[in-house]
Amino acid sequence: MVMVRTLQIKDHGLPLHLTLYESSPQAPVAIFIHGMTAHAGFYSDMIPGANYLQALAGAGLNVVALDLQGHGRSGGARGRFTYAEAIRNIRRAVDFALETYHDRIGITGSSMGGILAFYAALEDPRIRAAVCHNVLDLRDIRPVLYLRRHFILVPLARATRPLQPILGELPIPVRAFLEPSHVFEKPENRHRWLRDPHCVWAYRLKAWVSVFLEPSDKPPVEAMTKPVRLLVGEHDRILPADMHRAFAARLRGRSDLIVVPGAGHMLPLEYLETTVPLVAEWFHEHLHA
Structure with a gap:
């Protein structure tokens, strides 16, 4: 039986909201990181009958779903965070998992959450x-910027760095970069998303630059030594499958790439029955006692 509970942990005094879906004390732990605009509850409550987090727990995992700061029910101004803060938030969730369960800890995420999980x-x-x-x-996110014809963003971001103390808090709407029809295939799901009161619809310029346009504080992807599975929909229009194939070819450790046939972007919610076994089997294989 899956047990569900919520609680808060702290990161430098800031409350971080956790939603726990617990399978059994000795089950592998999967820390879950949400995507852009979203929060943990987005993957459990938004679409009737599509509780992705509970389904993962039902597949034999203890799920620790984190709302990053500035998102969902966690503290912090909406849409204000940096790459370093996101990684630190995740470290606090790992601390909690070690204190509460055991050391067989994996991480998974969707969209921006998948990137941060990596x-x-x-x-x-x-x-x-x-x-x-x-x-x-x-x-180096130039391939995706060129794909979206956002050629100007890299030189523009470099030009604005001296002005970050002044412009860093400028809100940049998500829809300037993200087309809702590319996220959800079904119109009714897009409408639910756009009405979610806990979603973030603008990020501070500082957040965009820190996560996507500042390479100096990120390690090279070739340094990955953990077992990692990559998932992407065949028809993902945000981060295409070919881009994932090129990324996977650079990994030197134990890894695989699964392209879900016929799928678009939102694998956890619109392709739940396909996605859950792919996540669970990887963790059961690599996080066994």
Whole structure:
């Protein structure tokens, strides 16, 4: 029987909201990181009958779902965070998992959360395996910018660095970069997303630059030594499958890439029955006692 509870932990005094879906005390732990705009509850409550987090727990995992600072029910101004703060938030979730369960800890995430999950696994030796729905080389995101015809963003970001103390808090709408129809295929799901009161619809310029346009504080993807599975929909229009194939070819450790046939971007919610076994089997294989 899956037990569900919520609680708060602290990171430098800031409350971070955790949602726990617990399978059994000795089950492998999967820390879950949400995508852009989202929060943990987005993956459990938004679409009737599509509780991704409970399904993962039902597949034999203890799920620790984190709301990053500035998101969902965690503290901090909406849309204000940096790459370093996100990695630190995740470290606090790992601390909690070690104190509460055991050391068989993996990490998974969706969209931006998959990208951050990959880097958290790179940076935190306590994370033993990862399943990433979407990845991106944060040291060089030019391929995706060129794909989206956002050629000007890299030189523009470099030009604004001296002005960060002044412009860093400027809110940049998510829809300037992200088309809702590319996220959800079904219109009714897009409408639910756009009405979610806990979603973030603008990020501070500082957040965009820190996560996506500042390479100096990210390790190279080739440094990954943990077992990592990459997931992407065949027709993902945000982070395409070909980009994932090129990324996977650079990994030197134990890894695989699964391209879900016929799928778009939102694997956890619109392709739940396919995605859950792919996540669970990887963690059961690599986080066994």
